[in-house]
Amino acid sequence: MITAGIALGSNVGNGEAHIQTAIAALDQAVDITARAPLFETEPVGMAAHTPVFMNTAVAIETEIPPLELLRHMQAIEVAMGQAVCKHNTNRIIDLDIIFYGDWVIHDPSLTIPHPRFRTRHFVLAPLVHIAPDWVDPVSGQSIQALFEALAA
Numbered sequence: 295m296i297t298a299g300i301a302l303g304s305n306v307g308n309g310e311a312h313i314q315t316a317i318a319a320l321d322q323a324v325d326i327t328a329r330a331p332l333f334e335t336e337p338v339g340m341a342a343h344t345p346v347f348m349n350t351a352v353a354i355e356t357e358i359p360p361l362e363l364l365r366h367m368q369a370i371e372v373a374m375g376q377a378v379c380k381h382n383t384n385r386i387i388d389l390d391i392i393f394y395g396d397w398v399i400h401d402p403s404l405t406i407p408h409p410r411f412r413t414r415h416f417v418l419a420p421l422v423h424i425a426p427d428w429v430d431p432v433s434g435q436s437i438q439a440l441f442e443a444l445a446a
Contacts, residue, residue: 295355297327298363299393299425301408301417302350305337306386309348312374316387317352319370324363328353330420338414344384351392351420360394364404367391392417396431407432412440 300320304312310332317326330351337344356363367389376386392408399406407430411417418441421428426438433440 295325295357296395296397297393298324298354298356298391298395299421299428300352300354300367301388301390301392301411301420302352303335303347303388303416304385305345305347306384312387313348313350315374316370316389319373320352320354320367320389323358323366324354324356326352326354328424330423333416333419335416335419338416347385347416349416349420351417351424353424360391360397360399360406361401361404363394364391390417392421393425393428393430396429398431413444415444418444 302313302316313332317329320326333349335347335349337347358366371387371389374387390408391404391406392411394406397406412430412433418437421437422441426436428437429435430440
């Protein structure tokens with residue numbers, strides 16, 4: 295079993311309900327072992343007057359390989375009505391693999407750890423609640439250290 299971290303976000307409609315639905319769908323395929331509280335966060339890199347996001351993160355245990363897990367998460371997004379996402383657009387639901395054990399993956403369709411998570415408060419704030427001691431295999435820093443450095 296691999297421990298992985300998944301970030302979830304929504305800024306269209308009832309974000310909390312969308313996140314609950316996505317977590318329930320994810321729970322059908324993996325074992326969710328921890329869940330962060332919901333955070334309301336300002337959009338990053340988006341137009342003025344963009345609705346705020348609801349964000350959280352979950353820790354999972356899984357035997358599903360990373361690319362298959364990504365496809366499963368994308369199927370959840372599509373089933374919930376989310377079109378293929380472009381960067382910096384509104385989201386009914388967005389699911390991202392942040393960590394997959396201590397794996398480092400550079401694939402055209404998937405980069406793990408997530409390439410921008412270290413600079414995103416909306417990812418680190420939930421993660422620090424469920425996995426402060428997880429170590430980023432690229433930087434060697436814990437989630438707690440990354441969160442504190444970003445906050446400083």
